């Protein structure tokens with residue numbers, strides 16, 4: 001029998017949840033931001049929370065309000081988020097009710113929680129992956145309970161979200177690697193207005209059969225004592241066995257889907273009655289009464305009084321400071337100055353692909369917490385471009401390994417890995433295949449630092465081989481920087497030579513924020529004619545190049561500048577080499593600025609260059625219309641208007657959906673030195 005104290009605590013917290021739901025409904029005009037309550041789900045949520053320790057990690061979903069109460073958050077704290085107040089301990093008024101994140105030392109950790117259903121499965125599985133790695137290297141970064149017990153991870157999901165593809169990637173990885181994680185699925189048979197019968201051929205418990213090595217159990221999520229016992233057993237088991245479990249808890253949905261989507265819009269009387277019969281609150285109350293526990297009424301009245309008083313207190317609490325609305329997009333980076341030797345004597349020239357490889361090798365030598373994974377980067381091949389060659393041999397398969405074809409997992413898992421202190425360097429094989437992982441970049445990675453008010457920046461490097469390299473065709477030549485730059489909250493480097501690659505890779509590693517390294521395949525080996533200078537002397541081990549520092553690759557003659565007979569070309573990546581080749585026809589007239597990083601962008605240097613020449617061409621490999629290059633040209637026009645002799649010109653690839661395979665067709669659609677020369681002529685004529 002469970003101790004009376006625990007039963008009474010559960011009852012008190014259920015009273016809170018009930019009173020909170022009633023208060024929110026009675027004050028609909030005030031509780032104007034969309035919110036869901038946990039009514040119907042309280043028993044399984046409280047039972048789970050009660051067994052967690054401060055070394056554990058949990059990802060509650062938007063209906064897990066009772067879980068938060070069970071973890072020790074007060075109604076007052078939760079309501080601060082409901083009403084988006086400055087003191088909302090999770091997001092400072094930036095996100096919805098029951099969207100927590102926390103690093104409080106006396107409670108389980110919670111990474112940033114998004115509203116995108118099911119999308120927490122991959123980041124949360126990444127936590128378990130990180131914990132497993134820290135265990136494998138006996139790392140001091142691993143959080144343990146006071147008695148030395150190991151942490152477990154809980155990923156909480158609504159049943160409707162389990163049908164999403166990303167959940168399957170997470171489950172697949174968890175069973176493959178046998179991670180210490182529990183997927184807790186709360187099944188109320190509704191997904192807003194869609195019924196279980198309409199949307200799935202099997203429930204989560206049946207679905208779990210498809211994942212070999214996933215232990216599972218189905219429970220009545222309305223019976224607190226049952227839930228408490230089962231969750232205790234499962235959590236204990238995972239604490240010891242370090243293996244994945246799925247718990248499928250059946251629950252009713254007693255309140256509205258959300259404050260905005262109300263139950264009476266679409267649920268029948270019969271359905272509401274059926275669900276009401278399983279109210280976990282009434283069940284626990286009945287049990288307590290049957291056991292002669294009499295203080296229940298007082299607990300109920302006290303709870304109602306507390307919620308009413310706290311609600312008023314929250315209403316009176318301060319609003320967020322609007323001057324801080326743009327804080328915490330990034331955490332500050334320590335890398336602000338170029339340091340080390342860029343051209344050490346006695347060193348050989350290296351190819352750009354090797355500069356990347358050597359940078360990563362040095363970083364992994366210096367940092368046991370860093371790991372590198374992606375498709376085919378493991379021991380057997382070392383990357384399809386040999387960009388990871390020999391790393392697995394040197395560092396072992398636990399640090400450098402192949403993954404399945406799971407771009408969402410590769411990218412999204414870095415959220416969890418980074419949260420536990422692992423430093424993930426990951427790769428998608430081709431820029432063209434970043435899209436399956438794009439959701440994780442947008443929904444999770446980019447927003448994590450901002451919405452956790454700096455508690456959970458995602459410190460990771462994503463390597464992305466990019467660009468056309470001669471006959472790569474429609475699915476192996478694409479450029480994606482404009483799409484990526486539409487996301488705020490990530491940094492993007494696009495080096496054009498080996499020295500920059502090494503220095504920027506080091507800066508990316510020490511940045512503390514998510515960084516994407518766009519690595520041009522045509523420059524990797526300098527095989528494309530005219531790109532020999534992408535090879536450079538290998539900089540020293542301590543060489544580091546901060547983000548946001550553009551580089552003047554070619555200077556114009558002073559006399560030409562003074563005569564108004566010069567122009568600047570703002571470019572990056574392969575554009576640098578097209579510009580260089582074209583510039584040969586205009587001796588002394590061209591300044592070439594290599595941006596090196598696209599975000600942050602060295603606006604100061606590029607505006608200075610434009611102002612000096614009064615004439616400017618922005619050159620990109622991307623399809624031109626609506627590209628980053630066009631946006632930049634617009635910004636330059638605005639900032640440098642008074643200094644310009646004519647419009648800022650842009651040259652990019654033809655506006656077609658893909659790079660054709662046939663090399664003549666490819667040449668026809670991409671910029672090249674001749675096309676750049678034509679543009680320069682036009683620009684110089686202003």
Ligand SMILES: Cc1ncc(C[n+]2csc(CCOP(=O)(O)OP(=O)(O)O)c2C)c(N)n1
Nearest residue numbers: 063115116117158159160161188190191192
């Ligand atoms: C990726 C995504 N698609 C759609 C939505 C809109 N949406 C919010 S809740 C919900 C239903 C989720 O049902 P379930 O997972 O069963 O959880 P429940 O609300 O029933 O507890 C949907 C479709 C969303 N938040 N995220």
